[in-house]
Amino acid sequence: MKFLQLFGRLKSVVIGMVHVQAMPGTPLSKMSVSQMTHEACKEAEMYLNVGIDGLIIENMHDVPYSLSVGPEVCASMTAVCTAVRGLCPSLPLGVQILSAANKPAMAVALASGLDFMRAEGFVFSHVADEGLLNACAGDLLRYRRQIGAEHVQIFTDIKKKHSSHALTSDVSIEETAKAAEFFLSDGLIVTGIATGAQADPRELKAVAQSVNIPVLIGSGVTYDNVDQYMDANAMIIGSHFKKGGYWANPVDLERMKRFMGKVKQLRG
Numbered sequence: 001m002k003f004l005q006l007f008g009r010l011k012s013v014v015i016g017m018v019h020v021q022a023m024p025g026t027p028l029s030k031m032s033v034s035q036m037t038h039e040a041c042k043e044a045e046m047y048l049n050v051g052i053d054g055l056i057i058e059n060m061h062d063v064p065y066s067l068s069v070g071p072e073v074c075a076s077m078t079a080v081c082t083a084v085r086g087l088c089p090s091l092p093l094g095v096q097i098l099s100a101a102n103k104p105a106m107a108v109a110l111a112s113g114l115d116f117m118r119a120e121g122f123v124f125s126h127v128a129d130e131g132l133l134n135a136c137a138g139d140l141l142r143y144r145r146q147i148g149a150e151h152v153q154i155f156t157d158i159k160k161k162h163s164s165h166a167l168t169s170d171v172s173i174e175e176t177a178k179a180a181e182f183f184l185s186d187g188l189i190v191t192g193i194a195t196g197a198q199a200d201p202r203e204l205k206a207v208a209q210s211v212n213i214p215v216l217i218g219s220g221v222t223y224d225n226v227d228q229y230m231d232a233n234a235m236i237i238g239s240h241f242k243k244g245g246y247w248a249n250p251v252d253l254e255r256m257k258r259f260m261g262k263v264k265q266l267r268g
Helices: 002-007 033-049 071-087 102-112 137-146 173-182 201-210 253-267
Strands: 013-019 054-058 093-096 116-119 126-128 131-133 153-157 187-190 215-217 234-237
Touching: 002 153, 013 033, 013 253, 033 054, 033 071, 033 253, 054 071, 071 093, 071 102, 093 102, 102 116, 102 137, 137 153, 173 187, 173 201, 187 201, 201 215
Parallel strands: 013 054, 013 234, 054 093, 093 116, 116 153, 153 187, 187 215, 215 234
Antiparallel strands: 126 131
């Protein structure tokens, strides 16, 4: 299995988030690309020091998100991702570009030597806070083949956070998971309703029982509830690793150490 080859284990993989500062041209942009790169590398080094299993690099500070992502964002993300890859030559690394810039993220992953990406809107349409997102699986996988990036795994959100799913209210999360598996997703991401919101452990179990590909938790895992998610193939953690548990704050080394210590105990 590609997931096992990448992470070296099949359960309870911990993937941290490097939330890159606001990109050039976005409303909150304050740093040069070199400054953003420096900050991202500092965070990545802290994650390395606590024994993280992998990282996702994301333009989380680019609020409000747009469905039209310019070349300046892709170029900046490539610079940041390449630098983090140089710092972490053997750590599994991924990328996500908001909002739903899945083809650009695939290109960045290829150019930067990354291992995976997180994709929004892979199957079924839904209404996100940025607008209507349509399914992209067919175009994205053809693009991956076209540019020779088949080694880049695509982990895909289902019933994603910050979205209304009224359009697909008659499609269960299990059916959505099966559709994503049928459309060749490399792994499924289950989330709560918003960033930092706890995912439903019952949904994790239901999805895991309905498919034969990895299932990841994409929001809301904390020191206090991590025992409920140890059966997930991976846990993507951003907010809990930040000061005060808030996503926009700097990473907190002591919170990361405490969390990773508990995970290692639970793993046995």
